[in-house]
């Protein structure tokens with residue numbers, strides 16, 4: 001298949017048939033991460049290598065004695081994905097292999113918290129790598145603990161919800177904007193409910209060089225206490241409510257790809273048991289957070305001269 005250049009729209013029907021993240025993995029029913037990885041690999045293709053720290057993906061994509069990956073795949077320590085992809089990218093260049101894409105793929109815990117130092121260093125040095133954060137909004141592999149990327153109010157095993165305590169007390173850390181502040185060539189947020197936008201951004205990341213950061217929304221029905229068939233519906237609602245902004249920044253120029261409809265956040269939250277304890281005050285706090293976030297996103301867009 002001829003590849004488009006520079007993030008042109010991708011014809012879904014022309015995606016290669018070959019699976020590089022194969023069926024037979026052991027993800028929970030309804031997990032969004034395998035859908036994400038399957039399509040990531042269809043775009044990045046066989047000339048790529050994957051570095052992956054501890055997370056659900058590591059376990060369900062490589063449950064001994066099987067492995068779902070059809071490209072070279074390595075388990076790295078939780079803290080050092082950014083450092084490992086730095087070394088591999090430079091080593092490959094040293095032996096003249098400029099044709100290989102180096103992918104670091106980590107969860108939200110491994111990105112926003114535990115792996116952040118190595119990630120920030122790699123971004124600041126503008127290493128020639130693609131870093132993918134698949135964001136299921138908690139440490140799911142170890143049994144649903146809160147991460148910096150867990151949203152306000154969510155129940156997790158470390159942010160219990162009862163009559164006095166009402167889930168996580170802090171708001172979600174905005175990783176994509178933090179990475180934008182590193183002045184890297186490409187930052188984007190992606191969502192499987194918008195496949196054309198999703199594939200185009202992967203294609204764009206593939207064609208660019210330097211540090212590229214992709215934050216991909218990845219519903220976890222198990223940890224979110226949601227219906228296993230809800231991943232795509234929740235993905236769509238996350239954008240329509242404004243909970244998740246679809247945007248990208250190419251060489252600092254920001255574009256918001258989809259304006260929210262501002263559907264009431266209750267419609268999104270009520271489908272997830274992790275928000276079951278919500279009262280009117282908490283719904284109101286999230287509505288206000290969405291409004292403030294959108295105001296901030298629009299200001300950022302204007303300030304940076306985007307569309």
Ligand SMILES: Cc1ncc(C[n+]2csc(CCOP(=O)(O)OP(=O)(O)O)c2C)c(N)n1
Pocket residue numbers: 054055056057078079106107108109110111136138139140141142147
């Ligand atoms: C240094 C270190 N601390 C803790 C762990 C235990 N651990 C393994 S996976 C995991 C959760 C990972 O969460 P995240 O990065 O969000 O990925 P997810 O499991 O949600 O896909 C933890 C805490 C570890 N392997 N190494």
Ligand SMILES: [Mg+2]
Pocket residue numbers: 107108109134135136137138139140147
């Ligand atoms: Mg996670």
